Amino acid sequence: MSDVRSFTFLVNPASGGGAAPEAVVPVARVLREAGASVDVTYSPGPRATDTLVQAAVERGDVVVSVGGDGMLSHLAGAVSRGGGTLGVLPAGRGNDFARMLGLPSEPEAIAEHLLRAPVREVDLLAWTPPGASSRLVAGSVYSGIDARAAAMVDRMRWTPQKLQYPLAAVRAIATYQPGRFRVAVDGRVGEYAAALVVVAGSAYYGKGMKVAPGAVVDDGLLDVVVVEAASRTALVRSFPKIYDGSHVDLPQVTVLRGARVELNADGRTPLPVGGDGEPLGVLPGLAAEPAVVEVRPGALRVIG
Incomplete structure (x- = not known):
């Protein structure tokens, strides 16, 4: 059985002034070249997104937030409730949580991070x-x-x-x-x-x-x-x-x-x-x- 992570990317198409969809392409390409399964879906709204998160977690996928802090925050709650793991591709105007985690910003570095970096537990606010x-x-x-x-x-x-x-x-x-x-x-x-x-x-x-x-x-x-x-x-x-x-x-x-x-x-x-x-x-x-x-x-x- 492969130990390569599998990913579901959920993209907010409005993030970063519309730059989020373009940010996905080079990262997804590197991940696929490394043998990872990558599914990319554009966010259809909060309720439908929660359903997508639940399905991804049940498959064992890492749910990757592609967008800004608002998108990340919403997905963080859904992933937390489902007991899954979140990845981050910063593509918004602020990207402050990604900054706090010290995440990279270049596509190849982001892909390598998603593939190899350890999983950690962080706090959320209710x-x-x-x-x-x-x-x-x-x-x-x-x-x-x-x-x-x-x-x-x-x-x-x-x-x-x-x-x-x-x-x-x-x-x-x-x-x-x-x-x-x-x-x-x-x-x-x-x-x-x-x-x-x-x-x-x-x-x-x-x-x-x-x-x-x-x-x-x-x-x-x-x-x-x-x-x-x-x-x-x-x-x-x-x-x-x-x-x-x-x-x-x-x-x-x-x-x-x-x-x-x-x-x-x-x-x-x-x-x-x-x-x-x-x-x-x-x-x-x-x-x-x-x-x-x-x-x-x-x-x-x-x-x-």
């Missing part, structure tokens, strides 16, 4: 709004100006990819109003007038911003980064520090760590929340039941 079912997230859950910036990026069509997140962040800062957040980490409650709150299992988001530099994907803990309200000018000046993680040394930044985080927030308008580049709704108000983010230690087997 996001649960009040009265709703949980959704698994791979990298981080966030609210405030970052969620507004992510929504702006999602609407950008003609802006060069390298400029999308920085431009959206500056626009979001220019129009932001601080919210009042209640953050409970393993039962320890704090209230903050904040520009943003991030609950992270991975260090990176927003295409390379090292928002939670202490985060580790397999330590069974969440890093909570709170950036308290400052002037728009101060936020713009401090923004570049997020790329190397040095923003956590600023006096207005608080870093907490734990396994369960409860979130409420009030603002002039409902405060949006996102996860891995995808909108997750709005945070419940201070008088409501909290939304909960919990770590699921070792929930995902990934080639990494």
Whole structure:
């Protein structure tokens, strides 16, 4: 019996401005030349994708996410629930979870990694709004100006990819109003007038911003980064520090760590929340039941 891995590639054709389908071809060719079985399917939507994941896992295939962080996050949840193994071909605008795993970006290196690299277990985040079912997230859950910036990026069509997140962040800062957040980490409650709150299992988001530099994907803990309200000018000046993680040394930044985080927030308008580049709704108000983010230690087997 061959010990070569078999693969089911699930492709988000919209990722990377439509570049994802082209990214598959050279990687699949190298894998097939190495004797691997490779099936390529374009994502037909969340429900159908879950069925495809289940079938691939039952065949013993590695499910390969071809797209960005949103596609990866959705597949990570489905693969985790099915007890399968995830591979990653980064082909989106952010690719932050792939960056955290230290994955290669060149086709031959990606193929070699998928064929030879060991499987590891990493944590996932479970996001649960009040009265709703949980959704698994791979990298981080966030609210405030970052969620507004992510929504702006999602609407950008003609802006060069390298400029999308920085431009959206500056626009979001220019129009932001601080919210009042209640953050409970393993039962320890704090209230903050904040520009943003991030609950992270991975260090990176927003295409390379090292928002939670202490985060580790397999330590069974969440890093909570709170950036308290400052002037728009101060936020713009401090923004570049997020790329190397040095923003956590600023006096207005608080870093907490734990396994369960409860979130409420009030603002002039409902405060949006996102996860891995995808909108997750709005945070419940201070008088409501909290939304909960919990770590699921070792929930995902990934080639990494």
